[in-house]
Amino acid sequence: MNRRRFLHHCAALGALLAGGLPLAARAAGLAARPPFEAKTLAAALQALGASETRSSADLLLEAPDVAENGASVPLDITSKLPDTRRISVLVDDNPQPLAMQLEFSPGVQARFHGRVKLNRSSTVRVLAEAGDAKYLVSRPVQVTIGGCGV
Structure with a gap:
């Protein structure tokens, strides 16, 4: 796992635990990475x-x-x-x-x-x-x- 992916997953986990986003939006955020892959x-x-x-x-x-x-x-x-x-x-x-x-x-x-x-x-x-x-x-x-x- 590279550093960017690790940090992205940590941020998503923090949002999940905080309950800031609906579950579907949180899961979609983990998959949507095109800008980082450019x-x-x-x-x-x-x-x-x-x-x-x-x-x-x-x-x-x-x-x-x-x-x-x-x-x-x-x-x-x-x-x-x-x-x-x-x-x-x-x-x-x-x-x-x-x-x-x-x-x-x-x-x-x-x-x-x-x-x-x-x-x-x-x-x-x-x-x-x-x-x-x-x-x-x-x-x-x-x-x-x-x-x-x-």
Whole structure:
């Protein structure tokens, strides 16, 4: 079992135990993984339904200009967009561009601090779904030691 599948199953189990979703919806969520299986950035964006995106100063991505180790690149993401319900992190040149998805409850400020792996120097993109729109911000990151491996 790979890390993404493990984390996805843990999140689904948490939702199941919390009783937040009907059982059929929880089971469907475990099977619906096309964005994570995409092998190109274009395919991942298409699977996420991001054919039309907007830019906004209320979606912030902080990442280093140069990361010494691609296996652990720090990210700070903040969305001040009202009703942000999901944030997806994509890395252009990774074998699987969609690195993670974060879902937020209504009324919660969408904020995340963590680390992501980069295969090599690449552009990191953050896609936020807020209201009826999708917003995209990106930042190039130079990597001196690779992280993902192909």
